Amino acid sequence: MASYLMYYPSPIGLLELTSTEEAITSVVFVEGKTKPESVLSPGCLRNCRTQLEDYFRGNLKAFDLPLRFEGTEFQMQVWSELTNIPYGKVTSYFSLARKVGNPNAVRAVGNTNARNKLCLVLPCHRVIGNDGKLMAYAGGLWRKQWLLDHEQSHCGFRQLKLF
Structure with missing residues (x-):
């Protein structure tokens, strides 16, 4: 399964966004990266970045993204x-x-x-x-x-x- 990566410079630190072709798999703060390179990203990552921008502007109250996560x-x-x-x-x-x-x-x-x-x-x-x-x-x-x-x-x- 292909994995994709994008970075978003939020007002409170750099966020690393990862996804499959269809769904977001992580949104985490990362420290120590100064000039991160993003890998060609699918639409769901671009949508995630747009929603993060809206959230930090105060215009988004709830995220609406396809998610993939695993746990007990x-x-x-x-x-x-x-x-x-x-x-x-x-x-x-x-x-x-x-x-x-x-x-x-x-x-x-x-x-x-x-x-x-x-x-x-x-x-x-x-x-x-x-x-x-x-x-x-x-x-x-x-x-x-x-x-x-x-x-x-x-x-x-x-x-x-x-x-």
């Missing part, structure tokens, strides 16, 4: 549930664990989010601690805070403190 049944449930967290809002790891049917799996939800290869598209940055504090984010906590602030400034309502 639990991971797939968590990643699927992430898409139900509205733009500009947050939920807790506990609440997410409860929604996937296992309220005792808070740590497993966190570990699953850490393995999310489709950051922004599967918005794990919208998951915070039960006490309302920011917890780990693969792209760094400063990016998580930036993304939450960005969404708040474009959503038209203020997020109430959870706890």
